[in-house]
Amino acid sequence: MNLLEGVRLALRALTTNKLRSALTMLGIIIGVGAVITLMSVGEGVQSYITAQFEAIGTNLFFLVPGSFQEELRRPAFITTRDAEAIADPAQAPSVLHVAPVVQGSASVTTPGRDRGVTVTGVTPEYALARDWQTQLGQFVTATDNQSRARVAVLGASTASYFFPDRPDPTGEVIRVNGSPFRVIGVLSERGGSSFQNEDDVVMIPLNTALSRVFPRRTTTGEPSLTIVYVQAVSEERMDAAIEEVSLILRQRHRIGLDEPDDFTAISQSDIIGTFQQITGVLTVFLGAIAGISLLVGGIGIMNIMLVSVTERTREIGLRKAVGARKRDILWQFLTEAVMLSTFGGAAGILLGAAGASAISYFLRDDGFSAVFTVEAVALATLFSAAVGLFFGIYPAQRAAALNPIDALRYE
Amino acid sequence: MANSNTVIWVQDLHKIYKMGENEVHALRGVSLGVQRGEILALMGPSGSGKSTLMNILGCLDQPTWGTYVLGGRDVSRMDDDELAMARNGLVGFVFQSFNLLPRTTALDNVMLPLVYAGTTGRERRRRAAEVLEAVGLADRLHHTPNELSGGQQQRVAIARALVNQPSIILADEPTGNLDSKSGREVMAILQRLNRETGITIVLVTHDPRISHYAQRVISLFDGKIIKAEAIAEPIDAANELTLPEGVAV
Ligand SMILES: Nc1ncnc2c1ncn2[C@@H]1O[C@H](COP(=O)(O)OP(=O)(O)O)[C@@H](O)[C@H]1O
Numbered sequence: 101m102n103l104l105e106g107v108r109l110a111l112r113a114l115t116t117n118k119l120r121s122a123l124t125m126l127g128i129i130i131g132v133g134a135v136i137t138l139m140s141v142g143e144g145v146q147s148y149i150t151a152q153f154e155a156i157g158t159n160l161f162f163l164v165p166g167s168f169q170e171e172l173r174r175p176a177f178i179t180t181r182d183a184e185a186i187a188d189p190a191q192a193p194s195v196l197h198v199a200p201v202v203q204g205s206a207s208v209t210t211p212g213r214d215r216g217v218t219v220t221g222v223t224p225e226y227a228l229a230r231d232w233q234t235q236l237g238q239f240v241t242a243t244d245n246q247s248r249a250r251v252a253v254l255g256a257s258t259a260s261y262f263f264p265d266r267p268d269p270t271g272e273v274i275r276v277n278g279s280p281f282r283v284i285g286v287l288s289e290r291g292g293s294s295f296q297n298e299d300d301v302v303m304i305p306l307n308t309a310l311s312r313v314f315p316r317r318t319t320t321g322e323p324s325l326t327i328v329y330v331q332a333v334s335e336e337r338m339d340a341a342i343e344e345v346s347l348i349l350r351q352r353h354r355i356g357l358d359e360p361d362d363f364t365a366i367s368q369s370d371i372i373g374t375f376q377q378i379t380g381v382l383t384v385f386l387g388a389i390a391g392i393s394l395l396v397g398g399i400g401i402m403n404i405m406l407v408s409v410t411e412r413t414r415e416i417g418l419r420k421a422v423g424a425r426k427r428d429i430l431w432q433f434l435t436e437a438v439m440l441s442t443f444g445g446a447a448g449i450l451l452g453a454a455g456a457s458a459i460s461y462f463l464r465d466d467g468f469s470a471v472f473t474v475e476a477v478a479l480a481t482l483f484s485a486a487v488g489l490f491f492g493i494y495p496a497q498r499a500a501a502l503n504p505i506d507a508l509r510y511e
Numbered sequence: 512m513a514n515s516n517t518v519i520w521v522q523d524l525h526k527i528y529k530m531g532e533n534e535v536h537a538l539r540g541v542s543l544g545v546q547r548g549e550i551l552a553l554m555g556p557s558g559s560g561k562s563t564l565m566n567i568l569g570c571l572d573q574p575t576w577g578t579y580v581l582g583g584r585d586v587s588r589m590d591d592d593e594l595a596m597a598r599n600g601l602v603g604f605v606f607q608s609f610n611l612l613p614r615t616t617a618l619d620n621v622m623l624p625l626v627y628a629g630t631t632g633r634e635r636r637r638r639a640a641e642v643l644e645a646v647g648l649a650d651r652l653h654h655t656p657n658e659l660s661g662g663q664q665q666r667v668a669i670a671r672a673l674v675n676q677p678s679i680i681l682a683d684e685p686t687g688n689l690d691s692k693s694g695r696e697v698m699a700i701l702q703r704l705n706r707e708t709g710i711t712i713v714l715v716t717h718d719p720r721i722s723h724y725a726q727r728v729i730s731l732f733d734g735k736i737i738k739a740e741a742i743a744e745p746i747d748a749a750n751e752l753t754l755p756e757g758v759a760v
């Protein structure tokens with residue numbers, strides 16, 4: 101008996117009991133459908149996150165004090181002088197802009213309004229490195245910074261929160277931790293599709309922040325920064341820039357040859373990689389949960405195949421009596437089980453695709469779309485066929501092992 | 512005892528069925544030879560071991576001990592696949608209860624042994640139609656068992672037993688479920704096949720009249736052969752009935 105004939109025979113057996121076959125397949129359909137939907141959504145989340153980060157720029161990296169990997173013997177700081185050294189083109193030719201930042205939460209008040217807001221002390225380079233534009237007024241200038249001017253640039257949502265009925269709040273005064281600051285500009289909106297609302301900020305000159313709002317000092321009394329944004333001259337020179345900056349900082353911090361860095365450089369691609377890892381694990385995890393329902397579907401197949409073998413005991417006996425070998429019977433029942441599961445799998449792929457498109461449709465305004473991958477389809481197809489094989493083998497073996505005379509006598 | 516014309520040779524065959532604690536000694540040392548081209552009838556009361564012996568002869572079951580040589584080959588040395596091949600091509604088995612696949616046409620039922628013989632589809636169809644014609648069912652190829660009478664169903668079963676051209680037909684009470692007229696028709700077909708093709712036939716019956724269609728009658732009692740007699744002049748079943756149309760004798 102060749103393969104085609106085996107398939108025909110199995111089709112005939114499956115269509116004699118259409119409702120039963122359909123119900124048996126339902127388990128697989130739901131299982132595969134869930135796997136496909138979840139994997140597509142997982143892929144979608146991954147590409148969504150990647151797109152979010154890539155929008156920031158691929159030639160940017162941050163420096164933060166401390167180390168994530170190593171235990172340090174001394175408290176770690178990055179100072180404003182460190183930032184100045186990095187910005188020196190003679191020492192770091194691959195670096196384009198350096199934006200030292202001190203950041204924290206502060207209470208911001210206007211008459212009648214009071215709220216905790218992220219206050220960021222910045223230099224003009226910050227607008228360049230992070231690509232900020234103002235919609236009204238202007239950004240923090242070098243003069244503002246040098247003179248420690250008490251001026252503030254508001255994020256778009258901060259402006260509308262504190263000045264709901266003033267389309268142009270420039271010239272108004274806000275109080276940051278009690279000190280009055282004059283509003284000199286409002287930032288353009290970044291768009292709402294980011295993780296944290298970047299539009300809810302107050303930016304003030306770095307030196308003002310260091311002297312008045314966040315007077316942090318190192319052990320030697322120097323002003324200490326939260327983070328330094330460094331922009332390389334090009335994406336290709338990112339690695340070179342990181343190397344130059346690391347060398348400068350190691351020298352300045354007098355770090356011995358065998359000692360670890362007391363700062364960490366994080367690039368966009370590092371972050372994207374980390375997020376992709378996280379979402380990748382999540383996707384696999386969700387897929388595995390969905391896989392459990394596939395397993396349940398497989399048990400359904402096994403159950404029905406066992407019933408079918410019992411019901412058709414006489415048929416098996418007869419086939420053996422006229423010359424069917426063990427493997428002929430084995431193949432016959434295995435083919436039926438695998439066909440049940442692969443048909444179920446095919447229907448499940450369609451269901452999963454429908455589910456993924458439905459989710460994309462509901463989230464279309466957020467710019468999210470599920471990614472229906474060939475891998476997911478291949479995996480689901482293989483997996484459902486494997487489920488059929490795995491759960492079909494036991495009933496098929498039971499059928500094949502029947503003794504012809506006992507089987508023929510079975511009532 | 513065995514010679515080149517002996518197609519079936521059994522020596523001291525025993526079969527013990529174990530049912531929990533109980534043992535049923537169904538065959539207690541049966542020795543028997545069947546000659547090529549002979550029609551042999553097995554008789555005996557119910558429970559005497561006739562079916563047990565037939566199942567062993569048909570390679571459907573194995574003796575507890577004893578020797579069985581089929582067409583020169585020792586059956587006890589055959590593995591599973593060889594036994595399947597023997598059932599497929601060396602012997603054709605006809606059951607009392609027909610054992611046709613339900614909801615399956617006569618043609619498909621008859622083709623079944625050829626499926627497992629690996630015959631090509633076209634050849635299967637041709638040969639199945641041919642044997643169905645030989646048993647007088649040329650006009651019933653596409654009928655399913657429930658559309659056929661008992662006699663017709665048994666003729667489909669005979670066609671199935673014949674289709675892979677075995678040298679022996681084993682029939683366990685082939686007329687047991689049939690009225691006497693259909694029974695005679697079936698016997699007439701078997702006799703004609705024997706006459707025309709020289710096929711060896713071993714059949715079980717407990718009807719003494721049916722046994723007279725055979726050339727030799729062996730009586731079993733309690734798992735042993737108690738009597739063997741040759742029928743001097745076997746009756747020709749065809750003479751005892753007006754055959755239905757289409758059956759050429
Ligand atoms: N599968 C079996 N298990 C147990 N005992 C059996 C089985 N088949 C037959 N027997 C017993 O073996 C004896 C012979 O049975 P059988 O060969 O069917 O007799 P017959 O066909 O002559 O009526 C009987 O006593 C029967 O009960």
Ligand SMILES: [Mg+2]
Pocket residue numbers: 561562563
């Ligand atoms: Mg019997």
